[in-house]
Amino acid sequence: MSSSDIFIGETIGTAILVLLGGGVCAAVTFKRSKAFEAGWVAIAFGWGFAVLTGAYISSGVSGAHLNPAVTIGLAIEGGTKWSDVPLYLGSQLLGAMIGAVLMWLAYYGQFRAHLTDPEIIAAQPEEEGLVDQKSAPKAGPTLGIFSTGPEIRHWVQNLVTEIIATIVLVLAILTQGLNDDGNGLGALGALITAFVVVSIGLSLGGPTGYAINPVRDLGPRIVHALLPLPNKGGSDWTYAWIPIAGPLIGGAAAGGLYQLAFA
Template sequence: MSSSDIFIGETIGTAVLILLGGGVCAAVTLKRSKAKDAGWLAITFGWGFAVLTGAYLAGGVSGAHLNPAVTIGLAIEGGTKWSDVPLYLASQLLGAMIGAVLVWAVYYGQFHAHLTDPEIAKTKDDSPAGPVLGVFSTGPEIRNVVQNLVTEIIATVVLVLAILTQGLNDGGHGLGTLGALITALVVVSIGLSLGGPTGYAINPVRDLGPRIVHALLPLPNKGGSDWSYAWIPIAGPLIGGAIAGGLYNVAFA
């Protein structure tokens, strides 16, 4: 697998993942959206289908990691070369940022309608998170550093271990067709079962890339980007991916 394959596959695959995943969050959150208030089921299945689509697109090119936690887990397991890890991570972050910008472009009118609505504009909220930050990144329902970090670690261990044990690495060549479907269903399951406390980032770039875009976009009344929390959906999934890789080598290799 060449460096250009990794760059192209991971950038495009992650961009599509965030476009569709962030898109369902925007659809459910923003005023003047036909899917407004569709609820948690719509979000969890939307993210599952986003993973499925991104994996199908990138699987034959880069292996469709689309997630630094997966890349770290595969590197520890031995299916990905450590020398390729920086390129995977950089491509995934770039793709996540592109995907977030595309969500903004698709929902441009809805963002404006939502953030200029008098009820939103006059709301006084002491939370560090802005009124549309949830479209871009995750946040906890209860702010408890230990609980939030442990939640992200456990959820990511489930994801990465499921990938490794389903044979999705395929000798380092990436996700198979059935493997992509299984992974998507695992993501839905994690969202339904473990997503309530933190919004289940389970992917550092899924959270960091869109959070950076939220901070940069010229959105009126957008509020803060909650940088004080941002390290948890980065550290938790990375730790979880490393633990999953180690568990795989001990228990399944």
């Protein structure tokens, strides 16, 4: 597998993943959307199918990691060379940012309507009026479309939730989802992984919104911070380390657990 294969496959695959995953969040959030208030089940299945689509597109090119936690897990397991890890991670982050921009373009009118709605503006807390920064973080009204956030802001619980959920994801991939070369997802592995993502969303996604993928959260959060969105509010950078650290720790733990129990 060449460097260009990794770059092209991971960039395009991750862009598709974030475009479709962010898209279902936008569809459920915006009043002027056919899927308005479709609910958490729609989001869980939307993200599962987003993973499936991105993985099918890129599996034959780069192995469809699409997630630094998966890349780290595969490197510890031995299927991916450590020298390829930086290229995987950089390509995934770039793809996630591209996907977030494409999602914004697809919902451009809805973003403007939502962020200029007097009800939405009035509902946002004034920065100087925040009583407790922990209970009322400076997160904008559409940040949840781009990135994750906890229902209860407790750093330890939030971090542990992301670690546990990511261990489930990466362990499922390592035990039954790999291609013949053992360096990424095959066709069957992509399907299995999609259903695992849905299961994680329905079972473990409630506390934090289940990032289980550092670039899925970081890339769109950067785009949210950079886009010229009116009344967009903050990007909640005080929380941003949780959906980065948790999945990376979980991916490494899954790789180590696989070596101990299954290798």
